[in-house]
Each structure stands twice: as structure tokens, then as C-alpha cells.
Amino acid sequence: MALAESQQLDLVEVSPTAVPPVCRIMDYGKFKYQQAKKLAEAKKKQVQVELKEVKLRPKTDTHDLEFKVKHVRRFLEEGNKAKITVVFRGREITHQELGMAALEKFAAELADIALVEVRQKMEGRSMFMIVAPKVKAK
Template structure:
């Protein structure tokens, strides 16, 4: 939790706009009156908007507020993982059946909202025929043209030819 949120006696302003435990506006009160109201309710005085004039505070249960903020942050982190980059590697001598299986898996990744890096690796003498790798990328792109678009042109990096695709 961020350290900038002040509670109870840590609040410095002399006048505060106070919001009650059930969300009702209690008006502008002195710091002492607001602390007294929070204490009577058995709750904490939490500074919600310190930059407002006067600062806005709310009478709430601090531990419950912290817990809700933590859960909200976890939910946001979980939903951000959707755009992950998956990778599928192809050898130059791949058979049609194996290619179909790998392309089916690539389509599943695309449906789930992931980007996919298609990587063709060259072994030994295959490096002398890199043009065949570019042809293979074109063939894969035409097989996936209904489902995906290329993000950039194929690039060589060492012994690998790769391209990133995303769903349409």
C-alpha cells in the first residue's frame, strides 16, 4: 500500500471535508471533530484526496479498505496478462501433418488474444538456403491469412528467421 495515504493522527490539515461510513457528506469539520466522530464509530479517519481544498477524508475501516485496494490491484494485474507473446518454432523439414498441428495451436493462441512469434530455425547446411525459409514464412502466412496479420517483415537473427503475428 502506498505510504502517502494518511490515517487518523497523521492527517495534518486543520479543516477537512468529511464523508461518513455509509458515503454521506458530513460537511467541512475541524480535524479534532472528525477524529472524534471516527473514534465514536469505532472506525478510522482516512485521507482519500489530500490535494483537494480542504482535503477529503472518509470514516472507514482501514484494514478493510487496504484489503479491497489489494484485491483490486491483483485483479488488474491478472487482466493485463492477456497480451502475452507466445512462440512456435518450425524446422525446415517439417511435414504437412506436423505443420497443421502447430498451426492449429497458433490459432488457439490467437483466439485467446495472444501475439505469436513464428520462428523457423536453420540447421547446418540449411543456412545456405535461407530463401526457402522466407518461402515457408509466406506459406504459413497464407495458411493463417483468415486469422492473423503479420506485425512486421520476417527478420533473420542468427540461425533463426522470425516474424510476429497478431489476430485480425
């Protein structure tokens, strides 16, 4: 402790369970600052993946579907996942095959850049599918 005080530094216990306990002479404030900087740098390099959603109806026309495919393509190229939802209203629920066909068409159009993460699922009056971007080989 006298040696640390003479150098105007701190005596920090590194391993208290070791026999004898291991201590180190350092500037503890500077050490904590550098650790915080490393954490901030690591956090900056993280990529936050969002789940974007596109809604359509079972009777949505082909041009509108193609337009929505372009949107989903853009989402996937940005590195986000996409949720494609087909909403059924009224008696449309009796023709679930139309919604299934629309989702299958989406999957076929996006097969080159996307993987289907969650296949077609019914949830109440809506059917959805989740697609994620394909991982690029380095």
C-alpha cells in the same frame, strides 16, 4: 478527533494540500480491505498473452507444415501470439529463400485469423516471424 473517537472510527486526512485540509471519518481498516479486494478483482480479469513458438526447417514437408499451422491456429484462437522460427543447419543457410517461402506460406494459411506483427527477420542461423490474433469487432 473527538467525534471520530466517539463513533469508534478513524479520522483520515483526504486532501492535505487543500486549505483547510479535508478530513473524513471512516473505518480505515475496512477501507484498505475494500481497496485490496478491488485490486484483486481487476487482476483476475486481466488476460496474460503468451508467446508460443513453432520451429521448423527449410526442407520441412508440406504435411508437416500443415500440421504446424493447425498448432499455431490453436494458439491464436486461445488469444496467444505465435513465433514461427525456421532453423538453418550447415549449408542450408545459403538457401534463405526456402525459409522465406515457408514463412510466407504460414502467413497465407493464417491470414483469416492472424496479423503478421513482425515480418521475416534473420537472427543468426534462424529466420523468424511473429503473428498475433486479429482483434474481433464487438
